[in-house]
Amino acid sequence: MFEQFATGFFMAFRVDTFAMMAAGLFFGMLVGSLPGFTTLMAMAILLPVSFFLDPIVGIPFLLGIYKGGIFGGSVPAILVSMPGTGAAVATTADGYALTKKGKSRKALDIALFSSIFGDFTSDILTILMIFPIALLVMQFGPPELAAILFLSLIVIAVTAGSSPVKSLMMMTAGLWLSFVGTDPVGGVERFTFGSFDLRGGVPLLPMLIGLFALPEIAAVLGRKVDMAQTARIVGERLRLAELKRCFRTICRSTVIGTAIGIVPGLGQVVAAMLGYTAAKNASDHPETFGKGEIEGVAAAEAANNAVNGPTLVPLLTLGIPGDNVTAILLGAFVAQGLRPGPQLFEEQGATVFAILTAMVFANLLFIVIGYLSIPFFARIVTIKNSMLIPAVILFAFAGSYVFRSDPVDLLMLIGFGAFGIIARMARFEVMPMVMGFILGGPLEYAFGQTMAMSGGDLIGFAFTQRPSMLAIIILTPLIGFYLWRRMANLSRPKKARQPEKVGRAEEGTLK
């Protein structure tokens, strides 16, 4: 085993591997930064290219697209408050607030470093502990998934805004939206009011863009003051001291993200939200979160990227793809004559380790590519509003349309935009609504699966076969109550403390 690892390690160092990986990272970053054009789409389009390349070149190329694409998704989230995926929602909160303060470059830098750190660490952990993780993955089924999703929803609602009751109301409204369409378990129509367009459900992307981006644009347009006052500066780069300040947060989020990645079916949205929530909760100045706190961006980005490593485990050890991205990777492996599965490491150990080594080094390569690209991305905010706004709307509409190719989705986009403005004026947080919407379907689905497995006797089933599910469900109200009290205590004596007491040692910028 070790011998193969050593051979594989050195096999990875090829010029063409690194060149194609760089190309993949760059292309993935560009596509990922267009809302609606997902990383998945980019990987599917370029999959045939990988067929014609050597395995140690082709698969790292696809992995590069994947990694670049996830970071790319945080670019519009930070610069124009336009999250292209559910995973970028947590980044939007603080990322766009930083942009409004004229610190967009700093926000992009911290997003880059924390995502790479999260990804790099979870990749290494995955490679070192691939077999223990594979055993752990097998411990989670629909019952545990349902319990964890329920816990996540409660935690998000309680810590999201100033008032848990209002947050829970919005989350419930989000759940309602997730009911529209065909129900996940039985496939019957619900709340479609006889309209075929609603049968496919409410689309996520128009909802995200409508709730997060349109109110921001409207706010800019509605400003009576001169346009020139809008934050149009890119700001300085991230300082080493600031990175150090975020280090604890990044590590915490990496652990959370890796753990979430092990549970099949949870994914990046939950990881990013829980990473963000945990950071806010651990911070001694939680009131700065949501108002331009670089730790908030770091927490969300590190957590959602740390999911990537463990999701590869079922693919490599069992040959079973857990989601669509790994399904494409399976296609790529198979097309190269590598059959992922139990004997992959015995038969093709060296090649696999070479690919995994390349994957780890893709992160290091991406530091360079990302760091050099950020100044160009950051300049987007310097474009004057009369050009930026039409362009942003163009991307918003095209992205919303491409998502499902249905023109009705554009009307939904506008509707969500209007609702976003009302909710903002009434001080209802939209984040819990989005989370209720995204996680509602999976929760109902997992619960339905659990009921089917239990054969009707849920309580007996939980006691005899699923103690871990039972434990999570019992703990949920306790954790929720504890967090609620803590948030309430921390935010009460607001005036006694300095929100911006952060140490700013002058140690120069990074690099």
Added chain:
Amino acid sequence: MIRRHLLKFAAAAMMLGGLLSPATAEYPEKPVTLVIPLGAGGSHDLNARVISSIIPAYLNQAMIVRLTPGAGGQKGTQEAASSAADGYTLLFTHNYIDMLQQHVENLPYNPNEDFVSIARVNYAPIGIVVRGDSPFKTFDDVVEYAKANPGKLKMAHSGNWGALFVPAAQIMKAKGISFNMIPYKGGGPAMQALLKGDAEITMGFPATLSSLLDTGQVRLLATAGTERMVDDVPTFEEIGIEGDAGFMHRVVLAPAGTPPEVVDTLRNAFKALQEDKTYVRLMGRLGENRDFMDGPDYQKMREAQANDYKALVDDITSN
């Protein structure tokens, strides 16, 4: 060079002015869109990527893939059904969405009349799978157990009326047994559920399972069709399940009313694809067969499917 472009421009402008019918003898004159009523990354997506990267050589135009998932495939099918019948919008679907859904849902289109078939690109035969350490050694063991314990045996499938569900329903109907059907989000998670013990039986495409089969983690009890895929595993016919059961046909359809010469062009392009060396190699690598079936032949098969599925659904479900 510039002159040539100018000429082309003039020709195009003339065509635009003359409002020529798009379906002239020169079809195709713009990229052809292939609508897939399923999500990204699935086997249809992968197959379509291979097709769309090679077919331009035979169509002389690019092929654009458009994914329109939603409502169990109805959304994309509806979109293709309602688009202009000019050969520039095609549908890439499979037989369960195509022919079975009409019997379990109220569809806003009529699959029997709204489409004509261009080609069956390939098909995937399914196999019945249990865990390697399962007490079920043969398919008869399963039937025996299920007869004694109706509705107890947990069967993981990939969604109601999907590629794993329908064969299971056909088996249940043929054998007069019933499973506890537990849905999962796709074939991968269903297989994972089998391996971790959350389910006792599932189905899978043997081509994608070879690694698990070789190590003995899963065992095949039967495979679809009349010819044995694995020497010591019986076929569906041998275990008493007859007819077109357990095959997922990947098919390309065009809206009904597409001009016959356009249909011919498309059918010929797909036929020519079968001889393409790169296509053969890539499909082989994906583990897919290339059991091509021409449009007219598959059209007959579709009509038979419509009747079979109706009988199946009427027989086993009630409201």
Added chain:
Amino acid sequence: MQRRLEVAVAGSLLVLAVTFAVFIDLMVAKPKTLFGRSLSAIEPTSFPLISMGMMILLCGLFFYGVYRRSGSAEEAADESLTGQTNWLNIGAFFLVLLLYALIFYPLGFITSSFIAMVLLSLVAGSRNIIQIVVFSFVLPLAFYLLATRVLLVSLPELSGLEFLIAKILGS
């Protein structure tokens, strides 16, 4: 203002919850059965009903809270959308968006985007006609080519324009 809006939002959510809960059978279809067993292990109405109940409970808590702190000071208003806002501009913005959504499919991507971008530039305060026209033409066209030729995803476009572009680009 903010308090009144808050109550209005909560009130409409409450009304929706009650309406949905009362008419739930009209909103949700019945699941089919397979061999006499329901195809769905949980009733498709159970989750909606739970959430309706939760909403009614939460609205109760909310109105109780409003009643209790009715005398106290309001929370700090949102700094970006206040009474100082130019609502006329925002209204115009949404009208343009609505127009864009309605013409997006019938007129095709390039034409509708051109119209929408010109109007949006005007709403956003630009008065440089040449710049507006050039920018509104070039960006949608470039985006269209990127999406359909490089990323191979389709955007709606008039057949005639598609032929024209295909001719110009060559096969």
